Amino acid sequence: MVRGQKYLSAEISLLPDRTKKWSVRAAHIFPNTYAAGMSNLGYLAVFEVMHRFWQFFPQRFFGAEPFSLETGENLAQFPIISVSLSFEPDFLNLVRMFRRAGVPLRAERREQLVILGGAGATINPYPYSPFADAIFIGEGTEYIEKIFAILAENPVGRVPKEKILPELAKIPGVWVPTIDSQLPPRAISKSEIPPVAKIVSSFASFPNMVLVQIQRGCLFACPFCATPVIYNPFKNFSAERIISALAPWETAGYSRVGLVGSAIADHPELGELLDYFAARDVEVFTSSLRVDRLTEDLLKKLAHTTRHTLTFAPETGSPHLKRQIRKDISAEGIISASAKIPAREIKLYYIVGLPDETEEDVRLTGEEIKTISRALGDRKIVASVNPFIPKRGTRWGGFYMMPHQELVCRFGILKKILRGQKNVIIDVNYKRRTRIQWALS
Incomplete structure (x- = not known):
């Protein structure tokens, strides 16, 4: 039985159905409670963007639990990990989750590619630079879509992170600490379409x-x-x-x-x-x-x-x-x-x-x-x-x-x-x- 069945059965979703047949597992983490994450429009908006790409099978993670809501799979099995950090203390939950999953905390010791975003990361991204491969500073689903378009064309695991990160660094608001010690300007959304929960x-x-x-x-x-x-x-x-x-x-x-x-x-x-x-x-x-x-x-x-x-x-x-x-x-x-x-x-x-x-x-x-x-x-x-x-x-x-x-x-x-x-x-x-x-x- 799927660990998150209680929550999944209580949801109404407008997102397209994704199953294990899709090629790349993509984790989307909200390191706080399910209740808080499912009421966070930024977290939900990124999850919706991930579903626009047939190459991904997006799955959600909450709190410090290292198993996905959708299938119960361990975080260590996901080559792409997206994190929405709205509250700075939640970073402690993120550390616990990675340790329980057996995923290295430092970016250079890890095969998975971790992208960190959200209000907490935008206010002060520096403390998270040893942990994240890339940090998105600002907001805008149009930029998030560009990030996942690059990851869809360059599957992590088949393509080395070292070749993917320079491409991500070209996107407005994306900071790759191993490439540039200076922060990029904050990404400002120009979209006329209001985000809505799906x-x-x-x-x-x-x-x-x-x-x-x-x-x-x-x-x-x-x-x-x-x-x-x-x-x-x-x-x-x-x-x-x-x-x-x-x-x-x-x-x-x-x-x-x-x-x-x-x-x-x-x-x-x-x-x-x-x-x-x-x-x-x-x-x-x-x-x-x-x-x-x-x-x-x-x-x-x-x-x-x-x-x-x-x-x-x-x-x-x-x-x-x-x-x-x-x-x-x-x-x-x-x-x-x-x-x-x-x-x-x-x-x-x-x-x-x-x-x-x-x-x-x-x-x-x-x-x-x-x-x-x-x-x-x-x-x-x-x-x-x-x-x-x-x-x-x-x-x-x-x-x-x-x-x-x-x-x-x-x-x-x-x-x-x-x-x-x-x-x-x-x-x-x-x-x-x-x-x-x-x-x-």
Whole structure:
């Protein structure tokens, strides 16, 4: 029995069927959970590109498990290994996977060709240079397609890596450390076609949801955020192209869509998209919304399509820190918008440990969450709290991460303030290993 049968039976896929008769096994790794990987549009987009080539039999790997989801074959049997590294600490899972599979970690000791990409690799590729044969810096499926076109024409194992790597190095954004010590310019996608998930799963973090990117990059310049560093220049995909990209799902049928973007409320055709989904009774989920950009018309349309979760990212409850990060999202604005949209759950994102933050600022964050929870007492409030992690290339990339004990103390302040708020769930995303993310980024 295939190890991943439980997951495979819970998927709906629009990808062409591939079987063992195809000539080259190609591994595609997401070194985190299946749920996270199947909700990551970048990972899914690369997997879809791999399926465009009849020469490959693409198979997925998750976490630190060295056996493929599709057939249970060991990673050591795959001559081509693609890795999507979205979160820097996941590199530890990748190391564990390679060791369990018996695949050498260092590129020069390995026959397999390993290509590393994703947000984690783009922010700071240097730590991974001894491991990866090639690192893709930036984004764009048009460049990913060129990578796999070269690998399809030059099968690894039959053609030495030394002959393949110089060809890969000619592709924009591809860095081959053994050829050039200097990083190439970041690859910038010029595609007008919005990425859309071709697989949905009931075990994904966003169950049975078709994800579609409606924007690339970010309009805003939050000093802690790496999105502009990785994905700018900012671009809105047209409603026509978004609807066209979703057309294959019209036949298969879908009832939930996730709109992916950094400034959803600023999309000039968001109202048109919401009308389209409302007419088809499709429930809409969005990335976090800026309440200061929501018009009355958008609020009315969101009320017709958003039934489960409404997401905001205030980041802090401190007025002076809100000014520093240029994010004026108030408790009053969140309460007002939420009152007009019948979502059962309100999700809030906050950061602790920002530069110049004091314990009083943390208390203000706790009080803001309490104010929102009391005003929306019939809703579930999920407060996702993360530590500030400086990222290379951002305005605050040169700061230090707050010491461990101080962070633990500040998370404790929040929990104490919110104790007794029955409709509030505090989700603190911090472990000691989180500091590895700072070290690698």
